[in-house]
Amino acid sequence: MVSSCLSYKRYTYIHENENEPTRGAIDIHHVIINGSRVTGYARLWWLAFFLVGLAIIMYFLLGKDNPVRTLSWSCLLSGFFVMIQSRKFVKKESVIIMPTFGIQLETQYLSGKTVSRFIPIGKILKPVLVECVTPVTCYWSLSLFLRGEEQLTLVFKELRPSLKMLVPIWKALCAVSGTDQREMMTEEEHVVAG
Amino acid sequence: MAEPKLRVLMVSDFFFPNFGGVENHIYYLSQCLLNLGHKVVVMTHAYGNRSGVRYMTGGLKVYYVPWRPFTMQNTFPTVYGTLPIVRTILKRERITVVHGHQAFSTLCHEALMHARTMGYRVVFTDHSLYGFADVGSIHMNKVLQFTLADIDQAICVSHTSKENTVLRSGLAPGKVFMIPNAVDTAMFKPADVRPSSDDVITIVVISRLVYRKGADLLVEVIPEVCRLYPNVRFVVGGDGPKHVRLEEMREKHSLQDRVEMLGAVPHSRVRSVLVTGHIFLNSSLTEAFCIAILEAASCGLLTVSTRVGGVLPDDMVVLAEPDPDDMVRAIEKAISILPSINPEEMHNRMKKLYSWQDVAKRTEIVYDRALKCSNRNLLERLSRFLSCGAWAGKVFCMVMIIDYLLWRLLQLLQPDDDIEEAPDINFCN
Numbered sequence: 001m002v003s004s005c006l007s008y009k010r011y012t013y014i015h016e017n018e019n020e021p022t023r024g025a026i027d028i029h030h031v032i033i034n035g036s037r038v039t040g041y042a043r044l045w046w047l048a049f050f051l052v053g054l055a056i057i058m059y060f061l062l063g064k065d066n067p068v069r070t071l072s073w074s075c076l077l078s079g080f081f082v083m084i085q086s087r088k089f090v091k092k093e094s095v096i097i098m099p100t101f102g103i104q105l106e107t108q109y110l111s112g113k114t115v116s117r118f119i120p121i122g123k124i125l126k127p128v129l130v131e132c133v134t135p136v137t138c139y140w141s142l143s144l145f146l147r148g149e150e151q152l153t154l155v156f157k158e159l160r161p162s163l164k165m166l167v168p169i170w171k172a173l174c175a176v177s178g179t180d181q182r183e184m185m186t187e188e189e190h191v192v193a194g
Numbered sequence: 195m196a197e198p199k200l201r202v203l204m205v206s207d208f209f210f211p212n213f214g215g216v217e218n219h220i221y222y223l224s225q226c227l228l229n230l231g232h233k234v235v236v237m238t239h240a241y242g243n244r245s246g247v248r249y250m251t252g253g254l255k256v257y258y259v260p261w262r263p264f265t266m267q268n269t270f271p272t273v274y275g276t277l278p279i280v281r282t283i284l285k286r287e288r289i290t291v292v293h294g295h296q297a298f299s300t301l302c303h304e305a306l307m308h309a310r311t312m313g314y315r316v317v318f319t320d321h322s323l324y325g326f327a328d329v330g331s332i333h334m335n336k337v338l339q340f341t342l343a344d345i346d347q348a349i350c351v352s353h354t355s356k357e358n359t360v361l362r363s364g365l366a367p368g369k370v371f372m373i374p375n376a377v378d379t380a381m382f383k384p385a386d387v388r389p390s391s392d393d394v395i396t397i398v399v400i401s402r403l404v405y406r407k408g409a410d411l412l413v414e415v416i417p418e419v420c421r422l423y424p425n426v427r428f429v430v431g432g433d434g435p436k437h438v439r440l441e442e443m444r445e446k447h448s449l450q451d452r453v454e455m456l457g458a459v460p461h462s463r464v465r466s467v468l469v470t471g472h473i474f475l476n477s478s479l480t481e482a483f484c485i486a487i488l489e490a491a492s493c494g495l496l497t498v499s500t501r502v503g504g505v506l507p508d509d510m511v512v513l514a515e516p517d518p519d520d521m522v523r524a525i526e527k528a529i530s531i532l533p534s535i536n537p538e539e540m541h542n543r544m545k546k547l548y549s550w551q552d553v554a555k556r557t558e559i560v561y562d563r564a565l566k567c568s569n570r571n572l573l574e575r576l577s578r579f580l581s582c583g584a585w586a587g588k589v590f591c592m593v594m595i596i597d598y599l600l601w602r603l604l605q606l607l608q609p610d611d612d613i614e615e616a617p618d619i620n621f622c623n
Contacts, residue, residue: 136278
């Protein structure tokens with residue numbers, strides 16, 4: 001049953017939990033992109049329209065006398081755009097926490113496809129909230145330190161929910177992985193750039 | 195924790211892990227401002243793998259933005275490319291004052307331009323002296339003129355530097371504050387047991403062996419002093435293109451046992467070299483602020499120096515013209531007054547005169563003055579740029595108008611409310 005629901009900007013956060021949480025109860029956290037399926041398909045139509053327009057422009061610019069060259073350039077460019085855009089049609093990302101067993105990270109796309117990954121509890125060293133800096137922006141992300149892996153594993157691969165939504169999920173992950181939150185804050189206090 | 199009084203963003207291409215005067219200045223100033231209860235965030239470019247957010251001592255938050263440096267640790271100048279990330283950082287951290295460092299830093303100029311467009315208060319500190327004649331300097335000075343045309347306040351590290359900055363940029367002298375650099379007196383302490391000056395007098399020179407640092411003067415001065423005073427020996431630390439000339443000088447006058455060449459000395463070992471000497475010799479032709487002589491004075495050495503920016507009180511230094519004969523005369527005078535020097539007393543005086551806490555308090559006054567400046571709208575600001583030159587003024591205006599339009603476009607694409615504020619993390623000691 002839904003124990004809390006928070007809507008903020010582009011995302012909605014839903015927390016499903018047992019009415020009286022018993023030991024071993026499954027805890028599910030969803031982050032859903034706001035806007036209906038229509039918005040997602042509308043974007044797809046606009047993209048198709050843009051590509052057709054681009055193809056027409058290219059035909060006229062590159063000359064009618066070489067349709068093969070025009071066609072190959074159009075295919076190349078449109079393939080490139082479709083590749084970029086197709087990754088972004090995410091509908092929902094979920095974290096299913098099964099205490100003493102593990103966690104399951106799921107990404108559900110607009111097309112109905114779901115990609116999931118199960119991480120056994122023994123593999124999780126620590127969940128961390130990290131500030132990611134790119135050349136154009138900076139955002140919070142929730143990541144996991146996993147045993148035997150050098151890179152951090154992102155909990156939400158495509159979506160960028162706000163810190164307000166990430167904090168309860170981080171706390172739930174800390175509880176299940178046995179990390180003491182107070183100890184986490186103390187450790188952060190002593191971090192010196194190195 | 196109480197809400198910080200000021201929230202300052204320090205911007206420069208030059209910060210740790212790179213090592214130098216500007217980097218040190220930003221770090222120590224930030225630490226002292228944090229102690230005074232302000233919030234300080236530093237923005238610089240990524241150094242190799244060091245990219246993202248890092249926290250340094252005292253809770254100093256550093257953003258290593260992944261823009262690739264292209265020459266001499268400077269970010270590639272894209273003019274408008276850094277607008278999104280600068281805007282994001284200013285909003286996230288709720289910054290009130292932006293403080294840029296070093297005229298040679300492209301990131302600094304771009305960030306100050308964007309901050310002014312968005313209506314923030316900006317302060318600029320110039321750390322170096324630049325020429326007027328060569329092509330590089332002419333372009334640099336034009337860029338500086340652009341940045342400083344619209345600044346709230348500027349800081350220079352010495353009167354020499356203030357004159358140089360005002361001449362280069364055409365800035366009103368009344369807007370420029372002079373706040374000298376300081377020295378970490380806790381690190382530069384005199385030796386517990388001072389080396390005896392009865393038998394041998396040791397003169398220490400630590401500098402890069404380049405033309406600007408007066409290495410050619412050393413080649414003339416050292417043999418003359420060695421001839422006049424048989425009990426004087428020299429210790430020369432540092433490396434550079436003029437190293438060869440000094441080696442030749444040693445060979446020519448057979449001074450191998452009297453002139454010791456140490457090669458490059460890492461900063462952590464500078465103190466241990468200084469405390470072996472009695473006199474420190476600085477032959478720089480020009481410096482905005484010579485921290486080396488402060489470090490030497492803090493270690494209790496008597497200094498002989500050319501007239502560079504940032505000079506010590508009269509009884510701690512003997513000044514000379516950048517001429518070999520005058521420098522030899524100055525060294526003679528220094529040797530004669532050496533017995534009256536008390537290193538501990540010199541160190542204590544340095545602690546009072548040159549402390550970073552004092553620099554931070556004076557910088558705070560500059561920030562308060564900047565905050566009191568009235569906010570000008572776009573048209574008023576454009577009129578300031580027009581006075582920069584016939585063609586340059588119009589180009590600067592175009593650049594600012596495009597920056598303003600890009601900022602508005604960004605606000606449409608990502609409204610200000612969408613940028614989430616980062617919480618202040620408390621670091622209790």
